[in-house]
Amino acid sequence: MKKxxxxxxxxxLFVVLFSGCSEEKQKEVVPDVQLKSYQSGTxxxxxxxxxxDDAGGYVDYSNGxxxxxxxxxxYNGNFTCGKGWSSGSNNRVIGYNCGVHNHNGGxxxxxYGWSRNPxxxxxxxxxxxxxxxxxxxxxxxxxxxxxxxxxYTAMRYNAPSIDGTxxxxxxxxxxxxxxxxxxxxxxxxxxHYNAWRNAGYGLGSDMSPAAILLTEAYGGSDGYVNxxxxxxxxxxxxxxxxxxxxxx
Numbered sequence: 001m002k003k004x005x006x007x008x009x010x011x012x013l014f015v016v017l018f019s020g021c022s023e024e025k026q027k028e029v030v031p032d033v034q035l036k037s038y039q040s041g042t043x044x045x046x047x048x049x050x051x052x053d054d055a056g057g058y059v060d061y062s063n064g065x066x067x068x069x070x071x072x073x074x075y076n077g078n079f080t081c082g083k084g085w086s087s088g089s090n091n092r093v094i095g096y097n098c099g100v101h102n103h104n105g106g107x108x109x110x111x112y113g114w115s116r117n118p119x120x121x122x123x124x125x126x127x128x129x130x131x132x133x134x135x136x137x138x139x140x141x142x143x144x145x146x147x148x149x150x151x152y153t154a155m156r157y158n159a160p161s162i163d164g165t166x167x168x169x170x171x172x173x174x175x176x177x178x179x180x181x182x183x184x185x186x187x188x189x190x191x192h193y194n195a196w197r198n199a200g201y202g203l204g205s206d207m208s209p210a211a212i213l214l215t216e217a218y219g220g221s222d223g224y225v226n227x228x229x230x231x232x233x234x235x236x237x238x239x240x241x242x243x244x245x246x247x248x
Contacts, residue, residue: 037051037052037054038050038051038052042086043063043083044063044065044066044067045066046066046067046083046084046085046229047083047084047085047086047210047212048063048069048081048082048083048084048212049080049081049082049210049212050071050079050080050081051079051080051081052075052077052078052079053077053078053079054077055075055076055077055078055220056075056076056077057073057074057075057076057077058073058074058075059071059073059075059079059081060072060073061081063083064226064228066228066230067083067084067096067213067228067229067230068083068226068227068228069081069082069083069226069227069228070100070224070225070226070227071215071224071225072223072224072225073217073221073222073223073224074222075217075220075221075222076220077218077220078216078217078218078219079216079217080112080214080215080216081214081215081216082112082212082213082214082215082229083212083213083229084111084210084211084212084213084229085210085211085212085231086210087207087208087209087210087211088113088114088115088207088208088209088210088211089189089207089211089234090189090190090193090203090207091189091190091193091234091235091236091237092189092211092231092234093186093187093188093189093190093231093232093233093234093235094111094186094187094189094213094229094231094232095184095185095186095229095230095231095232096126096184096185096186096187096213096227096228096229096230097182097183097184097185097227097228098126098127098179098181098182098185098225098226098227099181099182099226099227099228100181100224100225100226100227101127101181101223101225101227102223102224102225103127103128103129103130103217103221103223103225104129104130104221104222104223105129105130105217105218105219105220105221105222105223106129106130106131106217106218106219106220106221107128107129107215107216107217107218107221107223108123108125108127108128108129108133108214108216109125109126109127109128109213109214109215109216109225109227110123110124110125110126110127110187110213110214111123111124111126111187111189111211111212111213111214112124112211112212112214112216113207113209113210113211113212114161114162114209114210115203115204115205115206115207115209116163116204116205116206116208116209117204117205117206118168118169118204119161119162119163119166119168119169119204120168120169120170120171120201120203120204121156121161121168121169121170121171122170122171122172122192122196122203123170123171123172123173123174123214124149124172124173124187124189124192125149125172125173125174125175126175126178126179126185126187127175127178127179127181128174128178129217129221129223130221132174133152133172133174134150134152134174135152135154136152136153136154136170136172137152137153137154138150138151138152139151139152139153139196139199139200139201140195140199141176142173142191142192142195143191144187144188144191144192145185145186145187145188145191146185147175147176147177147179148175148176149173149174149175149176149192150173150174150176151171151172151173151192151195151196151199152171152172152173152174153169153170153171153172153199153201154169154170155167155168155169155170156168156169156170162209169201171196171201171203173192173195173196186232188235188237188238190235190236190237191235191237191238193237194237212229213227213229215227
């Protein structure tokens, strides 16, 4: 999955830079950011992050109230940004409203994070730019939150990660059709977590790395996103959490 693989480098920068910040620095609030680098912090009780590589154009990220954020860009390279939580959870129900999603070029919008023991990178892709993410090996599908998602996996060898250069697995669910904008929606993460496990690729036992409602772009693109995230409760998953065994 070439389009998503490149963003491991963003997370590597996150670990190197964020871990070196003092507690005081982490608490700084930056409500409006325009940069080609990495910054993160907390705002209105939510963790946020923004990374952009050193390419031409601009990325203008802004934190709104609560879990709201917006980003506009016309950028030649790659960036990731979003708002969420400083640690993941296998039973979190993510509530979100993607009010606006205009995206010309490569990229995705969804829920994103990492696990350890073993080290894995995961995505739940709700929307995307010019191409639907469907690379790697298809493992099956899962029904959740009113949609059907196809499950894919790929290995990364000697690649940047949150723990330095490592070999690790990516696992992700992509909706067969994009989620609509402008309405309150949920991502019952346990359904994906269980489906990945049932397909033979469960996440690691350590879910402490950050997890965010992600907007990312790659390969040169332009667009505007305004979205809000909140915690909509917890769930251990339901009957829709099982993955089918159809291979790719």
